[in-house]
Amino acid sequence: NAGVTQTPKFQVLKTGQSMTLQCAQDMNHNSMYWYRQDPGMGLRLIYYSASEGTTDKGEVPNGYNVSRLNKREFSLRLESAAPSQTSVYFCASSSLTGGVPSNQPQHFGDGTRLSIL
Amino acid sequence: GENVEQHPSTLSVQEGDSAVIKCTYSDSASNYFPWYKQELGKGPQLIIDIRSNVGEKKDQRIAVTLNKTAKHFSLHITETQPEDSAVYFCAAFTPFSGGYNKLIFGAGTRLAVHP
Numbered sequence: 001n002a003g004v005t006q007t008p009k010f011q012v013l014k015t016g017q018s019m020t021l022q023c024a025q026d027m028n029h030n031s032m033y034w035y036r037q038d039p040g041m042g043l044r045l046i047y048y049s050a051s052e053g054t055t056d057k058g059e060v061p062n063g064y065n066v067s068r069l070n071k072r073e074f075s076l077r078l079e080s081a082a083p084s085q086t087s088v089y090f091c092a093s094s095s096l097t098g099g100v101p102s103n104q105p106q107h108f109g110d111g112t113r114l115s116i117l
Numbered sequence: 118g119e120n121v122e123q124h125p126s127t128l129s130v131q132e133g134d135s136a137v138i139k140c141t142y143s144d145s146a147s148n149y150f151p152w153y154k155q156e157l158g159k160g161p162q163l164i165i166d167i168r169s170n171v172g173e174k175k176d177q178r179i180a181v182t183l184n185k186t187a188k189h190f191s192l193h194i195t196e197t198q199p200e201d202s203a204v205y206f207c208a209a210f211t212p213f214s215g216g217y218n219k220l221i222f223g224a225g226t227r228l229a230v231h232p
Contacts, residue, residue, distance in 0.1 A: 040126075040224055040225075042121075042208075042222030042224045042225055043161070043206070043220075043222045045219055045220070048219075058219065059219075090160050092160075105151060105163050105166060106151075106163070106220060107163070108153075108160035108161045108162070109160050110159050110160045111159075
């Protein structure tokens, strides 16, 4: 069972470069999320997609864009990478209740470790 | 704003001892509290969760308690084993925008179980 798959696992970028982080889930979940994890700060929500065709900002959306390509896939794009975006990025998915993602367990991928020089 | 505080940040125990991690949350509207275990190089894995209409939940060596009045919840691991060594995160669902409840995470507890 693959669950949530993220690619790539590691990436090093130079300041100003762009890249897209990919995420796919095979659990038929409606909702998908992107988080970043920084030392001593837990996980912070960047963007989420409650269902296919919708995306919304989380706590820390600046400098990022997302695309919900289909029900399975949700990508995160850095248009012009900055050193402050050095972090570990996690994608997660969950099922939907009452039309909004709430109170359902979120399942995480193993992360993309991104360094920006 | 809403936040979740988690203590301690590090915890070292001998194999067989119990470990307790405590979290407090600020938003009284929070109603779902999952706990995640994160091993090195891996993503967070859900190990147990509790909803606000329940005071305690147990799953083998792991238990979670919730005190809604005091707005705190705790993870209890009994008979710890070396494979329990990991970083543990608590989280609370809290209302966000558009009717969406978002997960707010604690900063994590690094648990080390020594043989």
